[in-house]
Amino acid sequence: MEHFSNRRLDRRIPLGVPARIRLEDGSEIEARCLDLSIRGLTLESEFVPAKGEILEVFVDAPGAIDAAPLHVRLEVKRSLDLGDSRYEFGGEIVEVLG
Template sequence: MDRMTERRRDRRIPLGCKVGIKLPHSTQAVVGTCVDLSVGGLTIRSTHVPQMDEVFEIAVLPPDMGGPFQPLHARVRVRRCHGLEQAGLYEMGVEIVDIIK
């Protein structure tokens, strides 16, 4: 998107890190990719098909750079979702509701 059509106010930082998605009614985490991160939200690609406004917990793992980095644990709310060309893969935009640790 060019700057004229971009509606998000916050700068997006490209990441490509793994993210664990903990759904409220499941014991198994869904693993996906955190495409980018901003002050208020993230873009995630995964096999999970969320409902609009669904709230769940995530853990964004730090890049493999070494060092004392901790995962970002947060509660997020789904704001958009669409299927990608690769069958069974979805991209969702989520808003950070609460930082857990």
């Protein structure tokens, strides 16, 4: 319950930008970053993560900004089945890689 309270204290910036999840075998899965905060982010994808799983994630900069993607390790904290083979999941950024 504490994590839920902390999550709500952070200002969340809606993005809706392309993102990618890199799996351990090096393959990548397309995703969409719905929002970003100082401590975490929310993704939508066909990928089904496990709670507690650590993912390597790349988030593209919004269209008007010419910058390299945000590259982080994300610990999955929650997941929601949206139906139609889509999942929304959020997590805590545990390491910024670039």
